[in-house]
Amino acid sequence: MRILIAPDSFKGSVPATRAADAMAAGCREVFPDAETELFPMADGGEGTVDAVLRWPGSVRITVWTEDPLGRPIQAAYAWFPDRKTAVIETAAASGLPLLKGEALNPGLASTRGTGLLIRDALDRGAGKLVLGLGGSATVDAGTGLLEALGIRFRDEEGRIVSGRGENLGRIRRIERDSMDPRLRKTDMLLACDVINPLTGPEGAVRVYGPQKGVTPENMNRFEEGMIRWADLLSEMTGKDLRNEPGSGAAGGIAFSLRTLFDADMESGCTWLAREGRLEEKIARADLVLTGEGSFDAQSRYGKVPVSIGRMAKKHGTPVVVITGQSECFALPGEGIDMIMPITDRPMCLEEAMKQGETLIRRAAARIGAALKIGGSVALRKKRG
Incomplete structure (x- = not known):
């Protein structure tokens, strides 16, 4: 049998x-x-990497990175040397479980740790990145991730602004001159089963913000920051994807990566089933x-x-x-x-x-x- x-x-x-x-x-x-x-199955969130590591040819890569609050931790991703493909999940370095027992802090929480995992994969020669989106503790729209990959943000006074949730509304300029050039030659697929848009009543802040520490008192502030970020990025690129299904995934990471890098997006379950x-x-x-x-x-x-x-x-x-x-x-x-x-x-x-x-x-x-x-x-x- x-x-x-x-x-x-x-x-x-x-x-x-x-x-x-x-x-x-x-x-x-x-x-x-x-x-x-x-x-084992997964939808792009926590458990995706462990599921993929059951496949032939996969290697677990464990590196030092940062948790959502910037503290050093070790996190792992799946690496396929023959295909030069890395499978990374945002939950590994930027996930809610990493803050268990801690006071959630959506203002300070950042996806920089996930960006450091991506940078390590690029150092290994990755030509394709599969990024599982789900279970993040952040509402920074992926600005921390982008910062780790060389992109800089400035406020209206020209001062450097760090990529984290509380700063989205302060960003007035995005500088890509110092961005890691390898990103332009890397295919990127976002694996996620969430269909929420970036903003609005069904968006990243209003639906998922409360579980990340966004309170009723500061809900509007975080939503306004997300709207300002969407306006800025859309004006810079000439395309507005904020209302596209899935753009609100992982606190807005999907919106930013789809807008800046034309990243493809697919159901995590569908991707896992097809590739496996x-x-x-x-x-x-x-x-x-x-x-x-x-x-x-x-x-x-x-x-x-x-x-x-x-x-x-x-x-x-x-x-x-x-x-x-x-x-x-x-x-x-x-x-x-x-x-x-x-x-x-x-x-x-x-x-x-x-x-x-x-x-x-x-x-x-x-x-x-x-x-x-x-x-x-x-x-x-x-x-x-």
């Missing part, structure tokens, strides 16, 4: 890579000789196990399990979703044959999240046991 295991993360509980390992362990308890292939040849793997499999923390009505709109189910349906490959909670037990119209909750006894959400890996492994074992019973019944019918 060939089993493909391709879960998303169980948010706040188990990363996709560990969820995949737990599912594989559960399958082996029932089918020790089964051939399992692991393909996921559909080919699904077609070869006898069974696909996928999963996520909560499977609900929103899962129909581009979430990993439904995307996988739709691919599998074309090839007649059965799909089982393992999830923390679900509103249904199957979605045959979407190619999902069974939905298996991870809980096997009454428990609160906090307990389930703490025991996530164990519960995922047990759920996979239950699926295996059901398959074994089904196989025995089919064999008896054939003999009868």
Whole structure:
């Protein structure tokens, strides 16, 4: 039996890579000789690099950089030497989890650390950069990232302004003369499943700002800073992308990189599936196990399990979703044959999240046991 295991993360509980390992362990308890292939999924946010590092030819590169508040940290990205391609996620150096236990500070928070990761990749000869956008602690529109790559910002008095959230409204001039020249010869792809524009009620500040520390009292100030930045960049380049879907990703990084470098943008899940040849793997499999923390009505709109189910349906490959909670037990119209909750006894959400890996492994074992019973019944019918 060939089993493909391709879960998303169980948010706040188990990363996709560990969820995949737990599912594989559960399958082996029932089918020790089964051939399992692991393909952890991600959407461009946290976990994208770890998922890609499961691919052949990838190398983990760990370097010193800065966290959102400028403190030295180590962060990693994926490097493909043969393709001269780097896969970097903004969450690695500029992510919210790096400020756990800290007072969030959207004014001081900067994406400079992500820019330093990009600079390291350029030093290694990168010809293509894939930047996963998601989970940032910043609303600096990527100015910190740009600063790390040589771009300078000045206020109306001609003074240098650092790239961080509180300074967006002060920037009056953008100087690209000192920009790293290698950027002009580097292909850039932004991987993200967020469709928010840069500004407005659905924009980067008003939707995602509160989780980064933007309060109701300073919401308008940060929004006005983002608008001023968009006006300046649009005037300088002659193109205004602020209302384009996805421009608000990662606190506005997407808007700035698309405007300045014509960076391409694609769904993180779509990119991961295509580059990793996921559909080919699904077609070869006898069974696909996928999963996520909560499977609900929103899962129909581009979430990993439904995307996988739709691919599998074309090839007649059965799909089982393992999830923390679900509103249904199957979605045959979407190619999902069974939905298996991870809980096997009454428990609160906090307990389930703490025991996530164990519960995922047990759920996979239950699926295996059901398959074994089904196989025995089919064999008896054939003999009868």
